Amino acid sequence: MLLEPTSDQEFFRENTAKFLSDQVPPGEIRRLRDDPDGFDADYWRRGAELGWTSLLVDEAHGGGSLSGQGLIDLTLVAYEFGRHAAPGPLLSTNVVASALSRAGGEEHGTVLDAVLAGTSTASWCFQERLAGLTAGALEIRVEGDELVLSGEKRPVEHAAQAAHLLVTGRSGDGATQVLVPAGTPGLTIRPMHTVDLARRFSIVRLDAVRVPLDAVVGTPGQAAEQVEHQVQTALVILCAETVGTMQRAFDMTVEWAFDRYSFGRPLASYQELKHRFADMKSWLEAGHAVADAAALAVESRAPEANELVSVAKAFVGQYGGELIQDCVQIHGGIGVTFDHDLHLFLRRATLDRALMGTPAEHRQRIAADLAPQEDR
Amino acid sequence: MAADNIEDPEAFRQRARSWIRSNLELMDRSVLAAALGGGASEETELAGIRREREIQRMFFDAGFAGICMPREYGGQGLTPAHQRAFNEELAGYEFPHRLQAPNFSPCAAVILDFGTEEQKRRHIPAILKGEELWMQLLSEPGGGSDVAAAQTTAVRDGDEWVLNGSKIWTTGAWWSDWGLCLARTNWDVPKHRGLTVFIFPLHREGVDVHRIEMLNGSKEFCQEFLTDLRVPDTDRVGEVDEGWTVGVRWMFHERMLYNSPLVTLPPGARFTPGSGSPADVARDAGVLADSHVRDLIGEARVLDIAGRELQQRIAQGVRSGRISDQGAAIARLFGGVAGARTRTIEFEIAGAMGGAWTDDDGAAAGLGVDFLMRQAACIGGGTTEMARNVISERVLGMPRERSSDRDVPFREVPRGPSAGARSR
Numbered sequence: 190m191l192l193e194p195t196s197d198q199e200f201f202r203e204n205t206a207k208f209l210s211d212q213v214p215p216g217e218i219r220r221l222r223d224d225p226d227g228f229d230a231d232y233w234r235r236g237a238e239l240g241w242t243s244l245l246v247d248e249a250h251g252g253g254s255l256s257g258q259g260l261i262d263l264t265l266v267a268y269e270f271g272r273h274a275a276p277g278p279l280l281s282t283n284v285v286a287s288a289l290s291r292a293g294g295e296e297h298g299t300v301l302d303a304v305l306a307g308t309s310t311a312s313w314c315f316q317e318r319l320a321g322l323t324a325g326a327l328e329i330r331v332e333g334d335e336l337v338l339s340g341e342k343r344p345v346e347h348a349a350q351a352a353h354l355l356v357t358g359r360s361g362d363g364a365t366q367v368l369v370p371a372g373t374p375g376l377t378i379r380p381m382h383t384v385d386l387a388r389r390f391s392i393v394r395l396d397a398v399r400v401p402l403d404a405v406v407g408t409p410g411q412a413a414e415q416v417e418h419q420v421q422t423a424l425v426i427l428c429a430e431t432v433g434t435m436q437r438a439f440d441m442t443v444e445w446a447f448d449r450y451s452f453g454r455p456l457a458s459y460q461e462l463k464h465r466f467a468d469m470k471s472w473l474e475a476g477h478a479v480a481d482a483a484a485l486a487v488e489s490r491a492p493e494a495n496e497l498v499s500v501a502k503a504f505v506g507q508y509g510g511e512l513i514q515d516c517v518q519i520h521g522g523i524g525v526t527f528d529h530d531l532h533l534f535l536r537r538a539t540l541d542r543a544l545m546g547t548p549a550e551h552r553q554r555i556a557a558d559l560a561p562q563e564d565r
Numbered sequence: 566m567a568a569d570n571i572e573d574p575e576a577f578r579q580r581a582r583s584w585i586r587s588n589l590e591l592m593d594r595s596v597l598a599a600a601l602g603g604g605a606s607e608e609t610e611l612a613g614i615r616r617e618r619e620i621q622r623m624f625f626d627a628g629f630a631g632i633c634m635p636r637e638y639g640g641q642g643l644t645p646a647h648q649r650a651f652n653e654e655l656a657g658y659e660f661p662h663r664l665q666a667p668n669f670s671p672c673a674a675v676i677l678d679f680g681t682e683e684q685k686r687r688h689i690p691a692i693l694k695g696e697e698l699w700m701q702l703l704s705e706p707g708g709g710s711d712v713a714a715a716q717t718t719a720v721r722d723g724d725e726w727v728l729n730g731s732k733i734w735t736t737g738a739w740w741s742d743w744g745l746c747l748a749r750t751n752w753d754v755p756k757h758r759g760l761t762v763f764i765f766p767l768h769r770e771g772v773d774v775h776r777i778e779m780l781n782g783s784k785e786f787c788q789e790f791l792t793d794l795r796v797p798d799t800d801r802v803g804e805v806d807e808g809w810t811v812g813v814r815w816m817f818h819e820r821m822l823y824n825s826p827l828v829t830l831p832p833g834a835r836f837t838p839g840s841g842s843p844a845d846v847a848r849d850a851g852v853l854a855d856s857h858v859r860d861l862i863g864e865a866r867v868l869d870i871a872g873r874e875l876q877q878r879i880a881q882g883v884r885s886g887r888i889s890d891q892g893a894a895i896a897r898l899f900g901g902v903a904g905a906r907t908r909t910i911e912f913e914i915a916g917a918m919g920g921a922w923t924d925d926d927g928a929a930a931g932l933g934v935d936f937l938m939r940q941a942a943c944i945g946g947g948t949t950e951m952a953r954n955v956i957s958e959r960v961l962g963m964p965r966e967r968s969s970d971r972d973v974p975f976r977e978v979p980r981g982p983s984a985g986a987r988s989r
C-alpha cells in the first residue's frame with residue numbers, strides 16, 4: 190500500500206475500509222460460504238457508489254480517478270479487499286470496464302454504464318488450462334456479419350453472476366476480445382470449487398457461440414496489446430489484494446503474540462518468535478514496496494512494467510503464503526479452526542497466488558525476458 | 566533551500582551523462598571481481614585504490630562529489646533524486662566502489678551529524694576529493710554485535726586522550742587514512758553511558774594495522790592494535806561519555822549503507838563477489854535451457870528487485886518520518902538474507918563448475934568460493950540476528966531480551982573467556 194497517499198486517497202481508502210468492516214465482517218464472510226452468489230447485489234451497488242468500478246474508466250465514459258492515476262487508486266481498494274477478505278468481483282469488473290473504456294466506450298456504452306453503476310457485473314474469460322498468460326486456444330472466427338466463438342475458459346471469476354462476459358481468444362495469429370451477453374445460446378457455465386469463501390469461479394464453455402460483429406471490443410485480431418495491459422492490470426489488483434491479506438494476518442498475529450502467554454510470559458518475548466516476526470515484517474514491507482512499484486510501472490506505462498508485475502506476483506505469491514502460514518503456526522491449534530478469522534486471509538492469499546500465474550510461472554516469465562534462449 | 570535554486574534533476578542527468586561518457590572508462594567486471602574476491606596482488610590493489618581516488622577527485626572537480634552533502638563542505642547540496650540520476654547514468658562505468666562504504670556512510674555521515682565545525686571543514690572536503698579514506702573502528706575481538714560493550718579505552722591526559730585496545734574486522738584499513746573509533750572513557754557506569762567517539766589517522770605511531778586472511782584468500786580484513794595512541798581532544802566527536810548518542814546514529818547510517826543518499830551506487834553494481842548475473846552464470850555454464858535453472862534465475866531477479874524497491878520504500882519513509890530510523894534494519898535484514906540466497910542460487914546454477922573451474926569458465930568461475938563466503942552478507946554491517954532483534958523490539962515493540970548488563974557498572978558486567986583477547 191502506498192507509503193504516502195494523498196489526503197484524498199487516504200480518505201477514499203478509509204471509506205472503503207469502514208464500509209467493508211461494517212458490511213462484511215468476518216461473520217458475514219463465513220455465512221457467504223453457503224451463498225451460491227458469494228456477494229449481495231446491493232452490497233456491490235453501494236461499493237460502486239464508493240468508486241470501486243470507475244477508477245480505470247475515462248471521465249468521458251462516466252469514470253474518473255482521484256489522483257489522475259486510476260490504477261494506483263484502485264490498489265487502495267484492492268488492498269482493503271485483502272485486509273477484509275471482501276466479497277465481490279473487483280478484478281473482473283475493473284478489467285472489463287477498463288477494456289470497454291479503452292476501446293472507445295461508445296460501442297458498449299449501456300453495458301459500461303451498468304457496470305459503473307454496479308447494477309450489473311461483468312466477467313473476464315481469460316485463463317485456460319495450460320495456456321499461461323496468453324489469449325489461449327479459444328477460437329474466434331468471423332463468419333459474415335457474425336463472430337463464432339468456440340473453446341473453454343477456466344477459472345472465470347463470478348461468471349455465473351455476470352450479465353456480460355468479456356471473452357479473450359485467438360483469431361489466427363491475432364488476439365480478439367468479444368463481449369458476450371449471459372444466456373447466449375451455446376454458452377454453458379459450470380461452477381467450480383474454490384478455497385475462498387466468497388469468490389466464485391466457473392468453467393465457461395462456448396460451443397459455436399454466435400454474436401453480431403459489433404460485439405467485438407477493439408479490432409478483431411489486434412487485441413494483443415490490450416490483453417497484455419489487462420493481464421498487467423489484473424496482476425496489480427491481485428498483488429495489492431494479497432498485500433492486504435498479509436498485512437491483516439501479520440497485525441492479528443502480532444496482537445496475539447502480545448496477548449498469549451506461555452510459561453508465564455507473552456509469546457512476543459521469545460526470541461525465536463521475535464525473529465520470525467522480524468522476517469515476516471521484512472517480507473511484508475518488501476511486498477508493499479514491490480506491489481506499489483508494479484502498480485506505478487503499469488500506470489505510467491513504463492517499459493519495465495511486464496517484468497515488475499511478474500516480480501511482484503512471484504514475490505507476494507511466495508512470501509504471502511509463507512507469512513500467513515507462519516501466522517497460523519504461531520497461533521497454534523486455534524489457527525486451523527473455522528471459527529478463527531485467520532483462515533479468511535489465508536484463503537484469499539492462497540486463491541490469489543494460484544490465479545494469473547503461480548510464482549513459479551512468473552519466475553519463468555522473468556527468466557524468459559532476462560535470458561532469451563537464443564542457443565536452444 | 567528553495568526549490569528554484571536547485572538544478573532540475575533531468576538537466577543534471579544530461580550533464581552527468583555527457584561528463585561520464587567523455588571522462589570515464591567502462592567498468593571491467595573481471596577487475597572488480599578480482600578486487601572483491603581477493604584474487605588481486607597487493608600492487609594491483611593499491612593501483613586500484615589510486616585510480617578510485619583519482620576518479621573521486623574528477624567527480625569533485627566536475628561537481629558530482631557529495632551530491633547530497635552541504636555546499637559549505639564541498640558537496641553539491643542537491644537531493645536524493647539527483648543522486649539517483651547520477652547513479653543511473655553511471656551504470657556500466659568505472660566508479661570508486663571501495664570509497665563508498667564505510668567512507669561516505671557511515672563515516673562522513675557521522676562527521677556531518679556530530680562533528681565540530683572545524684572537523685567538518687577539515688575532513689568532509691578531503692573525503693569528497695578522495696584525499697582521505699575513512700574506516701569505521703567498531704568491532705572488537707571481544708564482540709561486534711554488542712557494540713556498546715567496547716573495551717578499547719581512552720584516558721584523558723590534559724588536552725589529549727590516550728587510547729589502548731584493539732579493533733578488528735575493519736575492511737581495507739591497510740589502505741585507508743582515517744578511522745572513526747568508539748572507545749570506553751568510563752568503566753564505572755553502565756555500558757551505554759561511558760563511551761566516547763574519536764577520530765585518528767590509521768598510519769601513525771600507536772596504531773598497528775595487521776591484515777587478516779579471509780577464507781577466500783582476501784586480506785581486506787584488518788585488526789588494529791592501539792598502544793598508548795595519543796589523540797588530541799579536538800579529535801573527539803560528540804560529548805565525553807555520550808558516544809552512544811553518536812553510536813545510535815552511526816548504526817542507523819550503517820544499516821542504510823548502500824541505500825544512503827550519500828553513497829554512489831550504479832544500479833546493477835554489486836559489492837558482493839561474482840562477476841555476472843545468474844543468467845550470465847547459466848549461459849556460461851551451458852544450462853540456460855534447463856527449466857529448474859530458469860526458475861532460479863527468476864527467483865534471484867525477484868529478490869533483487871524486491872530488495873531494491875524495499876530499500877527505496879524504507880529510505881523514503883525514513884526521510885519523511887513515516888518509518889522510524891530503526892526501520893533501516895528491515896532493509897538490512899532483507900538484503901542479507903536475499904544476498905545469501907542469491908549466492909546459493911549462483912553456486913547451484915554453476916553445477917560442477919561450482920566445485921572445480923578454470924579461468925575460461927566466464928561468469929560460472931569461482932562461484933564456489935563466493936558460496937563459501939556466503940554468510941558475510943548476513944554478518945558484515947551488523948548481523949541479521951541483530952537486525953531481527955531491532956525489528957522485533959524497536960519497530961514492533963516486543964519485549965527486550967533479558968540482559969545482565971543493564972544498570973550495572975560496565976566493569977562488573979560478566980565477560981566470556983574469549984573477551985579478553987586484547988594482546989597479540
Ligand SMILES: Cc1cc2nc3c(=O)[nH]c(=O)nc-3n(C[C@H](O)[C@H](O)[C@H](O)COP(=O)(O)OP(=O)(O)OC[C@H]3O[C@@H](n4cnc5c(N)ncnc54)[C@H](O)[C@@H]3O)c2cc1C
Binds near residue numbers: 705711735954
Ligand atoms: C565483510 C565484513 C566486513 C566488516 N567490516 C567491518 C568494519 O569495517 N568495521 C567494523 O568495526 N566491523 C566490521 N565487521 C565486523 C562485523 O560488524 C561483526 O562481525 C558483526 O557485528 C558481528 O560481531 P562478531 O563477529 O563479534 O560476532 P558476535 O557478536 O560474537 O556474534 C556471534 C553470533 O551470535 C549472534 N548474536 C550475538 N548477540 C546476539 C543476540 N543478542 N541475539 C541473537 N543473536 C546474537 C550473532 O548474530 C552471531 O551470529 C565486518 C564483518 C564482515 C563479515
